[in-house]
Amino acid sequence: MSDGRFDVIIQGAGMVGLLLARALAPLGLKIALLDAKPVQRWQGGEWQLRVIAVSTATERILRRLGVWESMARVSPFRAVQAWDAVGRGSVLFDSADIGEPHLGHIVENGLIQTVLYDRLLQDGGLTVSIPAAIETVQADAERVAVTLADGRRLEARLLVGADGANSRVRALCGIEVDQRGYGQSGLVGVIRTERPHGEVARQRFLPDGPLAFLPLADGRCSIVWSQPTEQAERRLALDEAAFCAELTAASARMLGEVQGCGPRAAFPLQRLHARRYIAPRVALIGDAAHVVHPLAGQGANLGFMDAAVLAEEIERACRADRDIGGLGTLRRYERRRKGDNLLMQSAMDAFHHVFGSESPWLAVPRSLGFDLVDAAPPLKAFFMRRAMGAGPDLPALAR
Numbered sequence: 001m002s003d004g005r006f007d008v009i010i011q012g013a014g015m016v017g018l019l020l021a022r023a024l025a026p027l028g029l030k031i032a033l034l035d036a037k038p039v040q041r042w043q044g045g046e047w048q049l050r051v052i053a054v055s056t057a058t059e060r061i062l063r064r065l066g067v068w069e070s071m072a073r074v075s076p077f078r079a080v081q082a083w084d085a086v087g088r089g090s091v092l093f094d095s096a097d098i099g100e101p102h103l104g105h106i107v108e109n110g111l112i113q114t115v116l117y118d119r120l121l122q123d124g125g126l127t128v129s130i131p132a133a134i135e136t137v138q139a140d141a142e143r144v145a146v147t148l149a150d151g152r153r154l155e156a157r158l159l160v161g162a163d164g165a166n167s168r169v170r171a172l173c174g175i176e177v178d179q180r181g182y183g184q185s186g187l188v189g190v191i192r193t194e195r196p197h198g199e200v201a202r203q204r205f206l207p208d209g210p211l212a213f214l215p216l217a218d219g220r221c222s223i224v225w226s227q228p229t230e231q232a233e234r235r236l237a238l239d240e241a242a243f244c245a246e247l248t249a250a251s252a253r254m255l256g257e258v259q260g261c262g263p264r265a266a267f268p269l270q271r272l273h274a275r276r277y278i279a280p281r282v283a284l285i286g287d288a289a290h291v292v293h294p295l296a297g298q299g300a301n302l303g304f305m306d307a308a309v310l311a312e313e314i315e316r317a318c319r320a321d322r323d324i325g326g327l328g329t330l331r332r333y334e335r336r337r338k339g340d341n342l343l344m345q346s347a348m349d350a351f352h353h354v355f356g357s358e359s360p361w362l363a364v365p366r367s368l369g370f371d372l373v374d375a376a377p378p379l380k381a382f383f384m385r386r387a388m389g390a391g392p393d394l395p396a397l398a399r
């Protein structure tokens with residue numbers, strides 16, 4: 001006996017699950033959205049601690065979904081400057097060099113969630129179940145059935161796990177992962193600096209992890225300071241003046257003195273990749289499928305691309321009157337996303353290891369690498385376009 005029959009059940013109302021729900025809305029499918037916790041709300045005022053660098057491809061997706069215009073606070077950045085703190089090489093990626101007004105925007109996670117969720121509620125037709133906890137998943141040739149902790153049983157043609165790094169859907173489907181902690185945490189906060197940021201995102205590759213200053217529209221910066229976890233914990237406990245002094249030193253005064261810092265938090269960093277993105281009538285998207293080091297600000301952008309590609313494959317199946325949860329649809333989704341995600345993850349890993357090494361043998365080549373890229377405009381243009389989300393086989397929403 002079923003308590004609800006749907007076309008698609010999306011478990012996880014984070015940024016990626018919500019984007020998928022919105023991308024599916026025009027198809028007229030019956031969708032259920034489940035989450036263990038209420039959707040994070042944005043109310044303006046003080047900046048939220050969690051922000052992401054939204055790529056141009058993601059911006060295009062959000063525009064096509066009719067939600068970008070509702071983002072009440074976005075901070076464009078027109079260049080990215082990176083330094084090797086040991087070898088002293090540096091590289092500047094400037095949007096003007098490729099004829100673009102900017103390379104991306106810094107946006108609060110909670111704002112993206114709020115705008116997408118409000119739009120979904122406005123659209124109507126979505127069944128939201130919060131809080132909900134999936135206890136079992138069972139698929140057959142026709143449907144996938146899930147039972148919830150409160151005893152309800154829901155059925156659909158497709159179940160999507162958008163439930164983050166510790167995905168319950170992934171575990172219930174027995175999908176194994178390759179996972180490794182970096183032994184690091186990303187310390188985040190909002191800071192005030194002596195000199196203006198000029199809409200440039202800055203990153204210093206320190207031996208124990210990269211330090212990023214991300215420019216905010218009000219002149220302050222959001223920071224992501226990757227460092228050994230015990231170091232991050234010690235720095236979280238410092239008073240504001242002592243913290244600012246350590247940050248000023250670590251930043252080599254790239255924006256002069258750090259003059260103030262609001263609340264801080266730290267998040268453990270790991271690398272995770274699901275060995276399969278699909279199981280019978282199940283697909284994984286976003287952090288449920290892959291978690292990458294935040295040093296290039298790509299994790300959520302990859303997840304948004306997963307959601308856009310999966311929506312495109314579902315649409316294609318609908319148009320051809322094929323099964324939206326069938327193996328053909330799911331395999332096409334996996335084939336289009338897995339290689340790209342793995343490539344990005346391996347690149348981030350390589351960066352992490354090369355720059356995280358104190359080996360003097362690596363200091364010269366890595367600095368040379370920065371300087372060489374800096375002196376090679378075509379190579380710089382290639383890196384910029386890739387970071388902006390260009391690539392082969394983009395879904396129509398991102399083109």
Ligand SMILES: Cc1cc2nc3c(=O)[nH]c(=O)nc-3n(C[C@H](O)[C@H](O)[C@H](O)COP(=O)(O)OP(=O)(O)OC[C@H]3O[C@@H](n4cnc5c(N)ncnc54)[C@H](O)[C@@H]3O)c2cc1C
Nearest residue numbers: 012014015016036053163164186286287297298299300301
């Ligand atoms: C310090 C830091 C900086 C970052 N910077 C960037 C950046 O600049 N650019 C970028 O693109 N990415 C960045 N990322 C990565 C980005 O934050 C993540 O990739 C993104 O948040 C993943 O979104 P998601 O929706 O897949 O998962 P999540 O945000 O984890 O959402 C999962 C949802 O599922 C729900 N859920 C979980 N378990 C269950 C369950 N059992 N039952 C029901 N619901 C459940 C949760 O409540 C949540 O709502 C950064 C990450 C870190 C740590």
